[in-house]
Amino acid sequence: MxxxxxxxxxxxxxxxxxxxxxxxxxxxxxxxxxxxxxxxxxxxxxxxxxxxxxxxxxxxxxxxxxxxxxxxxxxxxxxxxxxxxxxxxxxxxxxxxxxxxxxxxxxxxxxxxxxxxxxxxxxxxxxxxxxxxxxxxxxxxxxxxxxxxxxxxxxxxxxxxxxxxxxxxxxxxxxxxxxxxxxxxxxxxxxxxxxxxxxLRPLRIASRAAASITPANLQTRLAIDDVPSEIKPLMAAFNDALSRLEKGFKVQQEFLASVAHELQTPLTLLRGQIELQTDIREPGLMFREIDLMARQVRQLLHLAEVSEQQNYTFGDVDRDEVAADVIDYLQPKARGRQVTLLLQTAVDLPLIRADKGALFILLKNLIENAIHVTPADHAVKVIIEAAAIRVVDNGPGIPAENLPLLFTRFWRGTETVSEGAGLGLAICKEIATAHRWLITVETSGQGTHFVLWL
Known part of the structure; x- marks a missing residue:
């Protein structure tokens, strides 16, 4: 330009x-x-x-x-x-x-x-x-x-x-x-x-190092040994800012995990107490609210876990097997909403390098969201390809102005019908970033396609 x-x-x-x-x-x-x-x-x-x-x-x-x-x-x-x-x-x-x-x-x-x-x-x-x-x-x-x-x-x-x-x-x-x-x-x-x-070679090296710094990689620091003395104070200040940012990010993640862990036990006890009380009016409504809170707590735990690079264990993973496990796990919820889950996969796909548990959570969140927006007697398709995994629903689509906000933490559209804290897609984004994958969204009035590019 x-x-x-x-x-x-x-x-x-x-x-x-x-x-x-x-x-x-x-x-x-x-x-x-x-x-x-x-x-x-x-x-x-x-x-x-x-x-x-x-x-x-x-x-x-x-x-x-x-x-x-x-x-x-x-x-x-x-x-x-x-x-x-x-x-x-x-x-x-x-x-x-x-x-x-x-x-x-x-x-x-x-x-x-x-x-x-x-x-x-x-x-x-x-x-x-x-x-x-x-x-x-x-x-x-x-x-x-x-x-x-x-x-x-x-x-x-x-x-x-x-x-x-x-x-x-x-x-x-x-x-x-x-x-x-x-x-x-x-x-x-x-x-x-x-x-x-x-x-300018030292500056280019420093720029590449700075570009590699992400929330999942805050440990990286800019080398200041071979840079001109005029630039050393700037790079040292940048490293100090990174140290403070890393410390703050760790405090945030630890607080998030601690709160989620502390909330799980009271919720379980509260549900047990309600089940023992036979004179409580509308216990179903209370169970629904408790289950919703428990789900939000689980999402907070997942978010805290996937935001830390050291929590990942990478290995050779069969994506077909993980997708099938996710569909089996969500089959009861899909039947309850009269939604059909379809799995389409290519033949003889190679194994991918990934954290199996994290991939399960990512696909679970995408498919679960698709189930929530798909009308009864329609299907959610999970398509496994050599370079991508597609999750296709038959919902009303997503307004164009909402697309930039989809992966923002705690954001929920005003027209959403799902029950959650707005963390599901943020968790997917964190997992994809840790694996160096890319998530794209294609939407229309006849449904939405979430594409995970491997």
Whole structure:
């Protein structure tokens, strides 16, 4: 559903991360390119001049007295000095300021700038702007040492030339960065969901564990060992809530069972006392009310028993045999209401894994309800299939608005003719849930079909 995707935490984090990535990379690239374009001296020219001067100094060749006599430059540097002699010039001085080596225009630069030979010690290891023939140059002065002798090296580079070279080198950078950003975004967009799925694995495990928690399985707790520290308090609080819920549920079930047990004995004694009293008016009505109360007590006991998973004993069960036993048990009640019980079963059905007593109670409640709503001289059908057990009555059907309430504890429809506390179908639901079965209802004006899917 579109709404589900919009509310998805994964999608929201993916979109937020993509936006943050795009904004961050754009800002970084803009700042770097802006620094190169608007502050070329600091970002580019001074560093380039230092590297060029260092490579020229490495090419100096000395005589036996340690005096610079020639240069042996790498081809790229030698080519640059030859094709741009007025834009890139160098000079080598001794400590007294005598010119020892120079580029093609180095001597001319020396003549035009006699101050360059003076104060070399003060200019050492610095860069400054100078003007040659009205053009701006960047002048780098370095102090170099060889075998205990010190010399001074100067490198002058034309500022316009440097910027032209910089523009040539920087021109393809935006395209390269653009493609890099595009490829990085694609890779990030693909990898992020995988990484996010891996990071959320503890939450998915916890979600599955939480989904398995039912009233019949309140002992399960969420593992908090391998989850992120930010989520541990939430999961610990959830586990604490489960502990309180389990305790409350046990107290409720124990109270229910205790009350039912305590009521059984007084009811039995009350019936016996009525039977001994011959002068009581309408004893039949009193017996009917006592029997009704006894039935409700039995249902409370059953509900308390089937609500606890430990009360079940699973084994291989013949469903045909259990259904036949239920029909035999209810046959007197059916004859009393002039209702016929019919059992239809397939041939050679396999055994099922179930608690035999619980299955008996489930089928008894369904068939007993069907007997109550079926008119006289009609039949209740119990159909055994490979994947389901169907109980079909010929009653008036169930209103559509009542279907969601059928399995609610103590709920009884206003049109019901059965005598009970509204616990029979709730008991069936508890038993089906414990067995991981499903109960569905199909109703019409000509009867109701309860289907137990195994």
């Amino acid at each position: 579109p709404g589900t995707w919009v509310r998805s935490l994964s999608l929201q984090l993916w979109v937020a991360s993509m936006v943050a990535l795009a904004i961050s990379l754009t800002l970084i690239v803009s700042l770097v390119l802006g620094a190169f374009y608007y502050f070329p001296d600091k970002m580019w020219q001074e560093d380039e001049n230092s590297q060029l001067a260092h490579r020229i100094a490495e090419g100096i060749r000395y005589d036996v007295n340690g005096t610079p006599v020639s240069l042996d430059l790498e081809p790229r540097i030698d080519w640059l000095l030859k094709v741009a002699p007025e834009e890139v010039m160098y000079r080598i001085f001794d400590q007294q300021g005598h010119l020892l080596l120079f580029s093609t225009d180095g001597a001319a630069m020396s003549d035009r700038h006699p101050w360059g030979r003076q104060g070399l010690a003060l200019l050492a290891d610095s860069q400054q702007k100078i003007s040659i023939n009205g053009e701006e140059y960047s002048l780098l002065t370095r102090k170099i040492e060889h075998n205990g002798h010190f010399f001074y090296q100067q490198l002058a580079t034309n500022t316009l030339f440097n910027r032209a070279m910089m523009d040539t080198k920087l021109r393809p950078i935006p395209h390269v960065i653009g493609w890099t950003l595009f490829i990085a975004s694609i890779v990030f967009a693909i990898l992020f969901p995988l990484i996010f799925l891996f990071l």
